[in-house]
Amino acid sequence: MKLVIAEKNIAAQKIAQLLADGKPKTDKVYNTQVYRFTVQGEDWVSMGLAGHILAPDFPDEVLFDKKQGWYSVTEDGEVLPADVPDGLARPPYDTKRKPFLANGINIKGWKVESLPYLTWAPIIKKPAEKEIIRVLKNLAKKADHVIIATDFDREGELIGSDALNCVREVAPDVPTSRARYSALIKGEVTAAFDNLVSLDQDLADAGESRQYIDLIWGAVLTRYLTLARFGGFGNVRSAGRVQTPTLALVVERERERMAFVPEDYWQIRGVGAAQGQPETAFKMSHATARFTDRAAAETAFSHVDGATTGTITAVSKRSRKQQPPTPFNTTSLQAAAAAEGVSPARTMRIAESLYMAGFISYPRVDNTVYPRTLDIAGIVDGLSSNSPALRPVCQKVLSGPMKPTRGKTETTDHPPIHPTGQGDPETLDGGQKKLYMLIARRFLATLMGPATIENTKLSIDVSGEPFTASGDVLVDAGFREAYPYGLKRDEQLPPLAEGDAIDVSDIKLEAKQTEPPARYSQGRLVQEMEKRGLGTKSTRASIIERLYQVRYLKNDPIEPSQLGMAIVDALHEFAPRITTPEMTSELEDDMTHVAAGADTQEHVVEHSRALLAGMLDTLIAHKDDLGEAIADAVTADAKVGTCPKCGKDLVMKTSAKTRGSFIGCMGWPECDVTYPVPSGVKVSPIEGEGAVCPECGAPRIKCQPFRQKAYEVCVNPKCPTNFEPDLVVGECRVCAEAGRHGELVAHKSERSGKRFIRCTNYDECGVSYPLPARGKLEATGEVCEHCGAPVVVVQTARGPWRICVNMDCPDKEKKPARGRGARGAAKGGSAKGGTRKSAAKPGAKKTAAKKTTK
DNA sequence: GCAAGGTC
Numbered sequence: 046m047k048l049v050i051a052e053k054n055i056a057a058q059k060i061a062q063l064l065a066d067g068k069p070k071t072d073k074v075y076n077t078q079v080y081r082f083t084v085q086g087e088d089w090v091s092m093g094l095a096g097h098i099l100a101p102d103f104p105d106e107v108l109f110d111k112k113q114g115w116y117s118v119t120e121d122g123e124v125l126p127a128d129v130p131d132g133l134a135r136p137p138y139d140t141k142r143k144p145f146l147a148n149g150i151n152i153k154g155w156k157v158e159s160l161p162y163l164t165w166a167p168i169i170k171k172p173a174e175k176e177i178i179r180v181l182k183n184l185a186k187k188a189d190h191v192i193i194a195t196d197f198d199r200e201g202e203l204i205g206s207d208a209l210n211c212v213r214e215v216a217p218d219v220p221t222s223r224a225r226y227s228a229l230i231k232g233e234v235t236a237a238f239d240n241l242v243s244l245d246q247d248l249a250d251a252g253e254s255r256q257y258i259d260l261i262w263g264a265v266l267t268r269y270l271t272l273a274r275f276g277g278f279g280n281v282r283s284a285g286r287v288q289t290p291t292l293a294l295v296v297e298r299e300r301e302r303m304a305f306v307p308e309d310y311w312q313i314r315g316v317g318a319a320q321g322q323p324e325t326a327f328k329m330s331h332a333t334a335r336f337t338d339r340a341a342a343e344t345a346f347s348h349v350d351g352a353t354t355g356t357i358t359a360v361s362k363r364s365r366k367q368q369p370p371t372p373f374n375t376t377s378l379q380a381a382a383a384a385e386g387v388s389p390a391r392t393m394r395i396a397e398s399l400y401m402a403g404f405i406s407y408p409r410v411d412n413t414v415y416p417r418t419l420d421i422a423g424i425v426d427g428l429s430s431n432s433p434a435l436r437p438v439c440q441k442v443l444s445g446p447m448k449p450t451r452g453k454t455e456t457t458d459h460p461p462i463h464p465t466g467q468g469d470p471e472t473l474d475g476g477q478k479k480l481y482m483l484i485a486r487r488f489l490a491t492l493m494g495p496a497t498i499e500n501t502k503l504s505i506d507v508s509g510e511p512f513t514a515s516g517d518v519l520v521d522a523g524f525r526e527a528y529p530y531g532l533k534r535d536e537q538l539p540p541l542a543e544g545d546a547i548d549v550s551d552i553k554l555e556a557k558q559t560e561p562p563a564r565y566s567q568g569r570l571v572q573e574m575e576k577r578g579l580g581t582k583s584t585r586a587s588i589i590e591r592l593y594q595v596r597y598l599k600n601d602p603i604e605p606s607q608l609g610m611a612i613v614d615a616l617h618e619f620a621p622r623i624t625t626p627e628m629t630s631e632l633e634d635d636m637t638h639v640a641a642g643a644d645t646q647e648h649v650v651e652h653s654r655a656l657l658a659g660m661l662d663t664l665i666a667h668k669d670d671l672g673e674a675i676a677d678a679v680t681a682d683a684k685v686g687t688c689p690k691c692g693k694d695l696v697m698k699t700s701a702k703t704r705g706s707f708i709g710c711m712g713w714p715e716c717d718v719t720y721p722v723p724s725g726v727k728v729s730p731i732e733g734e735g736a737v738c739p740e741c742g743a744p745r746i747k748c749q750p751f752r753q754k755a756y757e758v759c760v761n762p763k764c765p766t767n768f769e770p771d772l773v774v775g776e777c778r779v780c781a782e783a784g785r786h787g788e789l790v791a792h793k794s795e796r797s798g799k800r801f802i803r804c805t806n807y808d809e810c811g812v813s814y815p816l817p818a819r820g821k822l823e824a825t826g827e828v829c830e831h832c833g834a835p836v837v838v839v840q841t842a843r844g845p846w847r848i849c850v851n852m853d854c855p856d857k858e859k860k861p862a863r864g865r866g867a868r869g870a871a872k873g874g875s876a877k878g879g880t881r882k883s884a885a886k887p888g889a890k891k892t893a894a895k896k897t898t899k
Numbered sequence: 900g901c902a903a904g905g906t907c
Contacts, residue, residue: 052905053907098905196905203904256903258902284902409905580903588903
């Protein structure tokens with residue numbers, strides 16, 4: 046039997062289909078899919094790995110103790126690194142000499158001083174995909190030939206090499222070879238299997254060098270930053286070859302913004318309209334778009350101030366064409382989705398699910414050119430029958446020339462991201478459907494003609510001053526019919542001709558200031574990373590997400606936290622190599638040399654280790670400074686306002702006793718001011734105006750609920766601005782049935798700020814309902830027709846909203862909440878799965894409550 | 900409790 050090892054399941058399946066006599070059979074080994082087929086009567090089996098199946102790591106016994114973590118303590122209380130086995134450490138840091146322990150290091154200092162050990166510690170490959178390895182070994186034992194058919198790139202060669210090492214453990218003598226194909230199409234794959242070669246160990250070594258160097262630098266610097274001032278578990282301060290330069294980009298942009306000196310300028314703007322037709326109003330502005338001289342602006346304005354008429358002096362029309370977009374690859378999909386409010390990381394999670402469900406093609410690609418083999422018409426046809434919303438435009442595309450656009454990057458491994466045309470989009474959830482429609486519409490747009498936009502420019506004379514007005518009208522939608530994303534609204538101008546008089550009103554002189562360079566959006570940052578060679582299509586999204594997770598970044602557009610800036614500053618000073626994209630480009634050069642056999646993995650890795658070791662003395666010497674800088678930055682990030690009592694900072698704190706968070710004064714214990722933290726929201730300070738509550742003097746804070754609009758409130762729950770009198774909303778049915786009288790009353794908890802309805806006889810009946818966190822409540826006196834619970838009206842930003850307060854109401858069961866942002870269940874508060882008692886069945890508290898939460 | 904790279 047011949048065993049074919051591919052990098053991923055889809056490749057294993059494709060290869061089987063392309064090589065098989067007849068149809069391959071899908072089989073399972075343990076729980077993993079494999080494909081069995083015959084080639085000229087011979088039995089073959091193909092399996093997909095899941096990318097890298099081994100992960101480089103330090104051996105457990107080196108600098109890692111299962112109980113102590115990154116350090117360990119000896120029996121006599123001395124803090125030491127976990128033992129380094131003899132012969133593992135390398136010069137110049139010899140384990141036996143322990144040079145860094147010579148001058149009596151205190152316990153707090155120890156952890157960082159141990160880093161030299163780590164720099165030279167050995168690295169082993171640990172199994173990362175145990176199930177896959179099990180299947181691989183199982184099949185390898187039965188194989189008489191093993192063919193590595195992983196992707197044709199450096200990582201693919203490494204993945205193949207790792208797989209081969211696993212195979213060798215159980216089948217040391219089985220012949221092995223390598224199939225190199227650069228496209229999963231018949232000609233390529235059959236040619237590759239007809240011309241088998243052997244695995245390129247140099248190329249695999251090059252990839253492995255990358256793994257080692259990334260781990261060494263990442264682990265040493267991450268441990269250094271984390272331990273310089275240990276902030277407790279969950280407070281890792283990470284660093285890495287890709288993440289740190291990426292963070293530095295954001296910090297650099299923020300610094301540019303801070304250094305930016307705004308310049309004053311003035312604009313004169315007004316409103317024009319065809320004579321006597323106010324409904325044709327359009328915006329117009331002075332021909333000098335920006336006056337940098339105030340006096341000149343005021344002089345010009347004095348001529349037109351209060352003007353009511355103007356004259357058209359010229360009309361010019363120009364039409365321009367907007368070319369249809371190029372096919373999506375990973376980066377352009379991430380950028381387009383980010384513009385629609387979906388982060389790159391979420392985009393990739395959703396894309397993966399769409400791919401797995403058969404709705405779209407493989408989502409990790411650089412390619413932006415459809416291969417000739419792609420059945421474009423077939424896909425459009427499929428879209429047409431499965432997506433009624435797209436049917437008209439699909440029919441239009443089918444009747445047109447269907448000449449697809451091409452992007453700049455052409456590779457042959459996978460086609461650009463496109464819909465398969467299969468599957469019913471109605472079965473998708475909100476996020477999936479949104480992304481699917483973006484991908485489907487983009488695909489259609491790439492097959493359509495340009496959009497034609499007609500621009501009209503009016504030159505207007507108002508009391509001797511020149512004004513202009515401009516309007517864009519889409520005269521031929523072209524691809525825009527399929528792809529409305531990022532489309533500007535038409536600015537229609539009335540039909541006017543030279544010499545026409547117009548009405549003019551509202552002419553104003555506006556003082557403005559130039560804006561600093563804009564912050565990166567997540568989409569822009571992904572593109573910038575690509576431009577600078579940072580990360581790959583598969584990693585950029587998750588690396589940005591990681592920077593948010595370690596709280597170096599916040600908000601979108603992206604801002605660095607104080608912590609993020611402190612980290613970049615420190616590394617820039619003491620380990621500058623890790624902060625720039627050059628480390629990646631130099632690594633690329635090294636890998637090229639290793640792959641070409643001009644250098645060795647050992648040499649390249651040792652050289653990188655030595656560079657890092659050269660920085661360690663300085664890093665360690667400045668450990669305390671850095672620790673302090675990090676602590677200060679963390680405090681600054683935690684600030685939510687100023688203490689009304691003593692003027693010190695109010696910060697987010699964690700209670701040592703309950704582990705819960707609260708807002709407390711930095712002046713503690715002298716000052717005892719504390720506030721509760723509003724639950725379920727991200728809290729941030731308000732700068733400048735509105736920072737202090739005019740009612741009570743406590744700080745006002747910005748609250749950002751998950752995927753909902755942010756709002757500002759006073760932190761003080763006892764403040765009159767937060768106070769709402771208790772409201773009777775109805776009568777308790779449970780009590781009524783029991784022959785008691787109970788009233789249902791809406792309360793707001795002073796401690797948590799949560800709102801809920803509770804029966805006045807709660808101790809006996811246990812009736813309580815959660816309420817939406819915000820919005821003025823009104824009682825209706827009505828009860829729900831489905832469950833008998835009271836109905837209330839909540840005033841929301843979108844207007845009044847009538848709800849039955851019972852989250853377990855059968856009416857809600859019929860339309861279960863989908864995802865977190867769904868109306869109804871989420872607004873009522875049940876999506877968070879809080880504890881509450883069921884009103885319908887007071888006895889069975891938990892069972893009933895569960896249903897609507899998931 | 901570390902990175903970045905694959906992919907599930």
